[in-house]
Amino acid sequence: MSDFLSKTLERVKPSPTIMISAKAAELKAAGRNIIALSAGEPDFDTPDNIKTAAKAAIDAGKTKYTAPDGIAELKQAVCAKFKRDNGLDYTPDQVSVSSGGKQVLYNALMATLNEGDEVVIPAPYWVSYPDMVLLAGGTPVIADTSIQTEFKLTADQLESAITPKTKWLIFNSPSNPSGAGYSHDELKQLTDVLMRHPHVWVMTDDMYEHLAYGDFKFCTPAQVEPRLYERTLTVNGVSKAYAMTGWRIGYAAGPKPLIAAMRKVQSQSTSNPCTISQWAAVEALNGTQDYIDMSRPVFQDRRDLVVRMLNDAAGISCPTPDGAFYVYPSIAECIGKTTAKGVKVDSDEVFATELLEEEGVAVVFGAAFGLSPNFRVSYATSNEELIDACTRIQAFCARLS
Template identity: 60%
Template sequence: MIEVPVSAALRRVAPSATIAVSAQARALAREGRDIINLGVGEPDADTPAHIRSAAIAAIEAGHTRYTDVDGLPQLKEAVCKKFSRDNGLAYAPSEINVSPGAKTVIYNALVATISAGDEVIIPAPYWVSYPDMVCLAGGSPVIVPTSTATGLKLDAAGLESAITERTRWLILNSPGNPTGACYSEEELRALADVLLRHPHVWILSDDIYEHLLFDGLRFFTIAQVEPRLRDRTLTVNGVSKGYAMTGWRIGFGGGPEGLIRQMAKVMGQSTTNACTIAQWAAIAALDGPQDFLAEQTVIFQRRRDLVFAALAEAPGISCDLPQGAFYLFPSCSGVLGKRRADGQLIQSDEDFVVQLLKHEGVAAVHGAAFGLSPHFRISYALDDATLEEACARIIGFCSRLQ
C-alpha cells in the first residue's frame, strides 16, 4: 500500500471530536444499538416551512447557477438588514461575506490573514475547531484558560496577559460552545478597553448562538459595545442554529471591506460560492417572520432546565447553569478514580464518555476536546422524552460506580 503524503499543517491537526462522536454513535445505531446521541450540535426542529418553500421556489425559478463568489447581492442586503435590526451594526454589502457555513467564514478569515508565527488568542474552553483551524492556516493558537470564578469566560486580565506583538486575532464565542456562557455588555466593555490599547489585534466574534439566549438576557456583540473596534472586527453569524438550517450550510460575516475582499479571494480558489438554493432560503429566513426564534428559545430553555435539574441527581456530576446555546458542560471530577462493577476504572473525562457510550448507549463529548478537563459536553437539542431517558441512563451509570 502506498503511503499517503500528509502536509505538515495537517499533521498538527486532530480530527473533530464532535464529528467523531456523532459518527461513532451513528455506526452503533446501524448495528442495532439503542443510542441516544447527545454529542451533535444541531436543533431537532425542522427548518420553518416558509424557508423550505423559498428554496423550492428558487429551484422552480431556475436559480441554480453560480452566484458571486461570496454571496448573492440580495442575501448580502438581507444580512445588512439583520445586523442593523438585531445588533445595531451598519454594514454595506461590500462588507459582507457569505460562505458555506459560519465555520467556513472563520476559516476563510484565518487563512486570508495569518502568516507563520502569528498568534491567535482562544479562551478555553473553546469550540473544538478553533485551534485546529489556526494551525491549518499556519498560525499558533494561544490558549487562555478561564475559571468558574469568571463563569468560564475570558476576563480583561487574562486577555492582557496573552497579547504579544505577534498576536493577530482574538476569538470570542458568545453564547459559547461548549459552555453556554454569554458575555454581558460590561464584560465585553472590559475586553474592549484592553483591545483599544493594542491596535494590532483583530477580533473575531462568533455569534452563531445569538438567538438562543435564556432568562431574559440581552445579547451584545463587541463591535456594538465598542464602535471604535468595528474596523478590525469580523462579526460572524449564520442561519444554522437559530433557524434550524444546519444542513443548508449558510454562514455570513460583517467586517471591513479589505478583509472581505481577501476572504473572497480565498473562496475563489476553494469553495467558490455557497449553495445558490440555500442562499435564497437564507434570504427568506432573515427577511421573513422572526417569531420562530422566540418560540424556539422557550423550548430550549425548558429543556435546559429539565436536564440541569436531572443531572443534579447524578453522583459525582456538577454543573453551572448555562445562559444560552443548547449545551451543558458538566464536571465529572466526582467520578474520577471510581470503577464499574466489572473493574473498569474511570481515570479521565474521555474514559467517562467512552464507558457511558459503551455501557449506556449515551454519546457525549469529553471536555479535553474543548480544552478543559474533567468535563463533558452534552447537547439538549432533543425532545423531552429522549432527554429524560438519557439523563436516567447517566444517573444510573454514575450511581453504579464504586
C-alpha cells in the same frame, strides 16, 4: 502513503464531535439502544416559509453560479439583520457569505495569518478553532477559563494571553460548548483590553445569538465598543437560529480589505455557496421570525430539565448556562473512581467512552474542547430522550466506586 501527505495534516486532528456522533450511529445501526447527545443541531424542521422560498427559487431557475461570496440580495439581507438586531451599519461590500460559518472563519484565518502569528482562544472552545488556526499556519494560544467564572474569559486572562505576535482573539458568546454568555459589562471589560492593544483584531462567532435565556441579553463586541468596528469580523449564520444546519450558509461583515481578501480565498477554493440555500437564507433573514420566538422557550425548558437532572447525579456539578443548547458539567468528583466493569475513570474521555458502552449515551468529553474534567451535552432533542439520557447518566454515576 505518509510521505505523500502534507506535513500540515500532522498538526491537526479530526473533529471529535463528528467522530463521536459517527460512533453512536454505528452502535445504533448494530442494534444498540443509543441516545446521542453529541451533535450540535436543532431537532426542529426548517420553517415552512424558508423551504417555500427555496422551492420558488428552483422553480424560477435560480440555479446557476453566483458571485463567489454571495448574491446581492442576501448581502442586503445580512446588512439589514445586523442593523436590526445589533445596531451595526454595514454595506454589501463589507459582507461575505460562505458555505457555513466554519468556512467564514477559515477564510478569514487563511487570508490573514502568517507563520508565527498567534490567535487567542478561550477554553473551553469549539473543537475546530485551534485546528483551523494551525491549518492556516498560525499558533493557537489557549486561555483557560474555569467553572468558577462560569467558563468566561476575564480581562486579566485576556491581557496575559496577548503578545506582540497576537493577531486575533476568537470570541464566542453564547458559547459552544459551555453555553456561557457575556453580559454587556463583562464584554466591555474585554473590549477595554483590546483597545489597549491596537494590533489585535477580534473574530466573533455569534452563531447562537438568538438562543439566549432568562435575563441574559446578547451583545457583540463591535456593538459594545464602536471603536473596535474597523478591526472586528462579526460572524453569524442561519444554521442554529433557523434550524438550517444542512443548508450550509454562514456570513460575516467587517472591513472592506479583509472581506476582499476572504473573497479571494473563497474564489479559488469553493466559489459560491449553494445558490438555492442562499435564496432560502434571504427569506430566513427577511421573513417572519416566528420560529426564533417559538424555539427559544422550548430550548430554555430543556436546559432547565438537563441542569436539574445532571446536578442530581453523583459526582456531577452542572452550571446553568445563559444560552446556546449545551451544558458543560464538571465530573471532577468522578475522576479516580472505578466503573462497575472495573475501568478506572482517570479522564473525561474514559468517562464518556464508558458511559457510551454501559448506558448507550453519547456525550463529548471535555478534553476535545480544551478544558477538563468535563463533558458536553447537547439538549437539542426531545424532553423524553433527555429524561431517559439523564436517568442513564445518573445510573452510571451511581455505580462508580
